Amino acid sequence: MSAAVFEIAGHAIPPGERGIVDIPVSVLSDHTPMALSAQVVHGRREGPCAFVSGAIHGDEIIGVEIIRRLLRTPQLKSLRGTLICVPIVNTFGFINHSRYLPDRRDLNRSFPGASTGSLAARLARLFIDEIVSRCEVGIDLHSAAEHRVNLPQIRIDAGSKRVHKLAEAFAAPVIVQSKLRDGSLRMAAREMGKDVLVYEAGEALRFDEQAIRIGVKGILRVLHELGMVTSEKGLTSKIRPVVSKRSAWERAPMGGVLRAYKAAGEQVEKGEIIAVIADPLGEREEAVQAAHAGLIIGRTMLPIVNEGDALFHIAEISRSLKVDPLVRMGEETEGDPLFDEDEIL
Secondary structure, three states, X not given: OEOOOXXXXXXXXOOOEEEEEEEEEEEOOOOOEEEEEEEEEEOOEEEEEEEEEEOOOOOOOHHHHHHHHXXXXXXXXXXXXXXXXXOOOOHHHHHOOOOOOOOOOOHHHOOOOOOOOOHHHHHHHHHHHHOHHHOOEEEEEEOOOOOEEEEEXXXXXXXXXXXXXXXXXXXXXXXXXXXXXXXXXXXXHHHOOOEEEEEEEXXXXXXXXXXXXXXXXXXXXXXXXXXXXXXXXOOOOOOOOEEXXXXXXXXXXXXXXXXXXXXXXXXXXXXXXXXXXXXXXXXOEEEEEOOOOEEEEEEEOOOEEOOOOEEEEEEEOOOOOOOOHHHOEOOOOOOOOOOOHHHOO
């Protein structure tokens, strides 16, 4: 059945067309206007409505490139339903290379927001009202925080069978079940009956080619699972994700200079030495041992640490997982490309 005109923020997008919508957010102190910019891809035929968002944390820029490439893929030419792409949610942080908004609030702890609250609350409310409310499913793109790196992974809560199925379709190496956090987009969406996948990969203020490719392909696989993309060409994955129901950070037992022996994507055994911290004066060294067996899904990239700093994020997994060396984060590796040449986007 043919789709109807899609309306958003006072704009009308006819079936089979695309449109860029700028939703006013605020005016800066120097009178520069700021907007929430989205590209709407509206299919000719009826289907679900989904959103893809990036840079809710302004320095987590990998989502911007993933969405740019996604919008150029040929699969979207025959899209069923509607896809709303918001590459930069936190424009303020993106411009200033900052995780936060000018009021130092974390946007991903400000949902569902309030139209008369702080700047963070107002932006969160606008995103909920104009984007999330129109969609059934969302994919929110993140990276690790500054000076950390994440293995490509999907984070979900355990409360929805559909979100598990979509996470498996995405085919990142790891699916991490994590609790919903107060003020997060995931929690606000869940309270509205919406499912949101969170893709975590790479590090802040950096692009990682393999993480970007996994992200683009994963989104297209989710759209195919939803019936929005019909062609499976180029979307077959050899990755069989493992599910982790528990993860924890190994922290620095002392301050000093860190020598890491493991990268994100490597498996460790309980009690295995994964790093050593040394006193810069050479008087003392202390080993960092894994408290439990599992897969390293994130780690610090700073060799200078203080006591209590988070060093390695280890996820408990039910079976061993062989991660292609090029997908591992935080090490120099060589090997065959993750994708065939004709799959490179």
